[in-house]
Amino acid sequence: MAIKLTTGQRISLRKEAPGLTTLLLGLSWDLLQEKGIKKLFKSDFDLDAAVLCLDEQGRLRSGNDVVYYGHLNHPSGAITHLGDNTTGEGDEDNEQVLVNLPQVPAHIARIVFVCTIYECFARRQNFGQMGDAYVRLVDMEQEHEIASYSLSHDDYREQTAIVLAEVYRQEGRWQVAVLGKGMRVGSLQALVELYTTP
Template sequence: MTPGSNVPLAVDRVAVEVAAAVRLDVSGLLLGANGKVRSDDDFVFYNQPQGAGVAYRPGNGAGPDAIVVDTAVVPADVDKIVVTASLDGGGPFAGTTPTATVRGADDGAPIASFAPAGLGPETALVIVEVYRRGGAWKVRAIGQGYANGLAGIATDFGVTVDEPAAPAQQANAAPPAPTAPPAAPPVQAAPPSGPAATHLPPPPGAAPSVPAPQAAAGGRINLDKGRVNLRKNETVSLVKAGKPLLASVRMGLGWEPAFGGRNIDLDASVIAYDASRTPVATCYFGKLMVLDGAIQHHGDNLTGKGSGDDEAITVHLGGLPPEVTGLVFTVNSFSGQKFNKVKSAYCRLLDESSGEELVRFDLTKGEARTGVLMAKFIKQFSGEWEMTALGTFVDARTARALEKPGAEAL
């Protein structure tokens, strides 16, 4: 498997074995629709080997440790089981390539395998997830790295721990009792190691490491201090007062003809992708509503003249289907004029209900090309979305022609 790819499961019981040249600690977390565990009982590892339909199976020196999932008895309010690994005794994965092999738990028949490559400072990984989709079960390759050990993963998914240390460092201790989240935040996650990897925020209740909206580790900011002005390649986490923004938002896109230039017909669109970067739907002037109304285009502007947004697209973040994990907002020159003939191109994100401007990105200089990727949204494991300003110019005169470069930008 490659990062983001998925394979359907034809059997109810599967075992996810994780092996490496060094000893690993393997665990599984049962997550609901909100991307969190229901309680600390949903964290399955060597000190707590049994969960609801999920079990930890030690290798005992004869083979790799594994997480066994019986999909037939996993509770209905559990959407996915993520399988994680860290090095026994701690330390980074640099120089180590773990391999996850999914097998039939009863017959041992191989179903899929995944080996995330190019690892460095990561001390813990979300390797694969077993997830429910439309009544069927699948397994997806993830490869998300963390620099703060298994405890960092656990707290990001809602498990309470008494101190930010991986369970691997407490092999002889009793299971930690549930406590309040730590007062100090865990170290930020390591950079993603694959296209489906995403950055996860500190757990609810953790104190921010820097006052918002200054950049936190990794250059990410949030909405706590009001409107955020982004520069190219900067990212804002769509979180306000500790809560993910899941209501309806409107992306407004605007432009003006360059001084002395003629009218220019640009078209805004948004392309929705799944975790494997495959386009799910494209919303543009020729298709004003997609995904059962979760994304709506407000109509075409043929000139770019006039104040305010030239085109706008509303996204009901909470109404997007679960397979949509990425959105790319684009503008293309249908008439073939180049973006060096455009001035004052921008995109801005507004709260649909209040009209409040949340994020703005001004693209000051255009290139002699016919398409531009303005911004992307990526859904995190925690359920929140992050917006990144792109400003990447490409040769594309239609929304369809922007699907491939949009996928490459995710």
Template sequence: MTPGSNVPLSAPRVAVDVAAPVRLDVSGLLLTADGKVRSDDDFVFYNQPQGGPGVTHRSGGGSGPDAITVDTDAVPAGIEKIVVTASLDGGGAFGGTTPTATVRNADDGSVIASFAPAGLGPETALVVVEVYRRGGAWKVRAVGQGYANGLAGIATDFGVNVEEPAAPGRISLDKGRVNLRKNETVSLVKGGKPLLSSVRMALGWEPAYGGRDIDLDASVLVYGPQRNHLETCYFGRLTVLNGAIQHSGDNLTGDGSGDDESITVHLGGLPPEATGLVFTVNSYSGQKFNKVAKAYCRLLDGASGEELVRFDLTGGEAKTGVLMAKLVKQFSGEWEMTALGTFVNGRTAKSLVAPGSSAL
């Protein structure tokens, strides 16, 4: 496709992925006839993957491109178009980088169209393509419009209330220990170099005040580039991937201060196909997380024991599982940790595989 050209959609469900030699943040905005979103819920991006009806964000897991999927049959009648945007992960301009948007049939993966806006310079964000209605049919148009003020500028232009940058830059470990809140991300870079040695994810919890002991189980779910499940390390399988991931063993009560269970990951020893790790805790006995106090996870240097990152989960929900955090390998080879704190129903590690895949 060339800028301004359009192609009819040959499938009701399409996925638009945007790839580049560097990692991109890809977003989608659902726009009405006046070119604005109805509310902030119509902004679909990595921190809000399930936004407006019919439009979802799919992470590439660090080794593939992110994508926006549009189910045209589910898009509300008042939405005229969905614009797909891209910005460089961590900031910066597109000069010297040519992104490629590929529109695929979301069900069989066949290619419908592709577009590569060329000649980019100071632009820090792009409206790459738009999926739009015309005469009762759906089409895709190549756009390639650049913005100099990042994804926040695009979002504001289309009516999103941006109180802080919509795609904040990642922080690193160079200034010492990092305390994360839900959905915040830290790049595992220390001294300007990616952390590729062993790390230990320690998880802890206590029974709620006046409550009885609660048996929770910590696990790590391992995924490939397409969010495909590869392995699960838990109390019933203490070592996986030829020893690259090791579990400390089961704690049956959560009693006592300090860590209850921990999982050591030898980042440099992981096979290339292992690009996403999701750390979970589930209640095998069926007790709900609103009966748990002081749930947390912390990432430590496997060699020195130094605490690098900490995430304290305040307030539990009446569900039996929680996705605590994820580690995702980037195109550059470095790893990023994101605090999740997402409660789901699942009493076993196996039951958390699907929610874990969706979180990548």
């Protein structure tokens, strides 16, 4: 049974998914029509999942270490974004990212998963207006859902980005930490700059 994660919780991938090689992060959110509030907005919600590959100092070394809808593959081949869903339509994950853990380059100490809302300020959208949304972690070899985390919290009212979780190295083993840190930024680029400015 998948673990229902809470903010601040940490789990060991070695314990929860022995032999894990390929990790999938799936992001899903409800259509606004299902919540009866679509008429309030000119556009559908477009959530964008992205991955920031950080070094031991918690910094991005280059733009190649950001994997998102405009840069779908990390140069190492270790991380792949499976494409952008701009409306939230679909029954399962709306966006997915694959991480092949053995292929992750040695300089990457933390793999941070983030979520932003496309053109959030222009569309006057934030996570407090969302329907149900969640993130899940899946062991692809075993086709087993390891854990999930709900984004439908009052804590995210007025927030336009969430630093969801990170997979990090600890004594040579991969661990997961749920961060659940909401913030108000206008774009993915603005979020990325927080990890590049000394």
